[in-house]
Amino acid sequence: MADSKTLLASELCEAETMDDEAARLQQLLLQASTDFQQAQSRPESTQIQPQPGFCIKTNSSEGKVFINICHSPSIPPPADLTEDELLQMLEEDQAGFRIPMSLGEPHAELDAKGQGCTAYDVAVNSDFYRRMQNSDFLRELVVTIAREGLEDKYGLQLNPEWRMLKNRPFLGSISQQNIRSKQRPRIQELGNTYTSASPCADVGPEKPHLNLWLEAPDLLLAEIDLPKLDGALGLSLEIGEDRLVMGGPQQLYHLDAYIPLQINSEASRAAFHWKRKQLLVAMPLLSVPS
Numbered sequence: 001m002a003d004s005k006t007l008l009a010s011e012l013c014e015a016e017t018m019d020d021e022a023a024r025l026q027q028l029l030l031q032a033s034t035d036f037q038q039a040q041s042r043p044e045s046t047q048i049q050p051q052p053g054f055c056i057k058t059n060s061s062e063g064k065v066f067i068n069i070c071h072s073p074s075i076p077p078p079a080d081l082t083e084d085e086l087l088q089m090l091e092e093d094q095a096g097f098r099i100p101m102s103l104g105e106p107h108a109e110l111d112a113k114g115q116g117c118t119a120y121d122v123a124v125n126s127d128f129y130r131r132m133q134n135s136d137f138l139r140e141l142v143v144t145i146a147r148e149g150l151e152d153k154y155g156l157q158l159n160p161e162w163r164m165l166k167n168r169p170f171l172g173s174i175s176q177q178n179i180r181s182k183q184r185p186r187i188q189e190l191g192n193t194y195t196s197a198s199p200c201a202d203v204g205p206e207k208p209h210l211n212l213w214l215e216a217p218d219l220l221l222a223e224i225d226l227p228k229l230d231g232a233l234g235l236s237l238e239i240g241e242d243r244l245v246m247g248g249p250q251q252l253y254h255l256d257a258y259i260p261l262q263i264n265s266e267a268s269r270a271a272f273h274w275k276r277k278q279l280l281v282a283m284p285l286l287s288v289p290s
Helices: 018-039 083-092 126-132 136-154
Strands: 045-048 051-060 063-072 107-110 116-125 177-180 187-190 210-216 219-225 236-239 243-247 254-258 269-273 278-284
Touching: 063 126, 063 136, 083 136, 116 126, 116 136, 126 136, 236 278, 243 278
Parallel strands: 063 116, 187 269
Antiparallel strands: 045 177, 051 063, 107 116, 210 219, 219 278, 236 243, 243 254, 269 278
């Protein structure tokens, strides 16, 4: 799943009636269904050519491993936080910050001594890469997340110790990569847009109650109870094919839910219901459950 800031949609006036809100919710569901049909004819990925950045050397039980840290403007940037804000977020919630990355396939190469090795290309956003060049902290963080991402994706066990190659921005060749062109669902407001300035909880984010049900054979609905919020401002939402991850403003809420169904994340839509204090999510399914 990819991660970036949530887009907030139309501002609705506080004087809306429940009938108006019900109509907007129905419109949300209809739009999700329509987008689901349109998504079938749109490509789910686009091809990019990452640009070289720097190369690090590490190893696994199978031998030398090189990771080419690359960049592309086509990859979304992470949240724009200062290093102090980022450090505080990582200390409070390890899952609260994500760096969008494209992890390439392994390719066999020869090192400087002519010995066989394996190389991987990992691409981040170009603007973020330029910022990372001036920060040892961000560089260490990116390398750590890239290493862990490759371990998870390919079942590797990489040595956490690494060194950067001098005067060599990449090893071998950097191949084109396919990245998903899906976007996060937009969070619409079903009520007014005021958000109370609730203080940050001392004990960390709360896991909100989640209710799931099938509205139709090919449409899954979710209700997430957020009684401490008065609006969608600051909410983040990520939907993968089988996962729903939501973060709340000021570290009030965090939800990471596995959903044993294949979700069409591009066609999914979300709305915050002001009176119910709920986030409503409509998720079309890629395959109908039997």
